[in-house]
Amino acid sequence: PRPPNSFFVFRKEYSRLNARGPKANRSRRKSSDIKSKGLSRRAGDAWKALPQSEIDYWQARAEEEKVMHARAHPAYRYQP
Numbered sequence: 001p002r003p004p005n006s007f008f009v010f011r012k013e014y015s016r017l018n019a020r021g022p023k024a025n026r027s028r029r030k031s032s033d034i035k036s037k038g039l040s041r042r043a044g045d046a047w048k049a050l051p052q053s054e055i056d057y058w059q060a061r062a063e064e065e066k067v068m069h070a071r072a073h074p075a076y077r078y079q080p
Contacts, residue, residue, distance in 0.1 A: 002078060003069035006055065006062040007047055014043040 004012070018039060050058075069076070 003066040004062060006058040009062045009065055010047055010050075010058045011040070011043045014046060015039055018042065 019035070047055075
């Protein structure tokens with residue numbers, strides 16, 4: 001797997017803080033799919049509204065993740 005970029009690091013944290021449980025009247029899978037789509041959309045909107053200073057913070061976090069990924073997978077090479 002590729003190391004996450006700054007948006008994916010942000011989205012992971014955003015999802016952790018903003019996820020809601022499935023609604024009682026829907027199947028778990030359907031609710032999960034709907035929740036995920038809505039959560040992704042809200043995370044994207046939140047990302048676009050961030051000031052540059054916060055984007056810089058998430059970019060630094062992504063660089064840390066990249067270093068950890070390189071240590072965990074030393075032979076990894078991106079191959080599109």
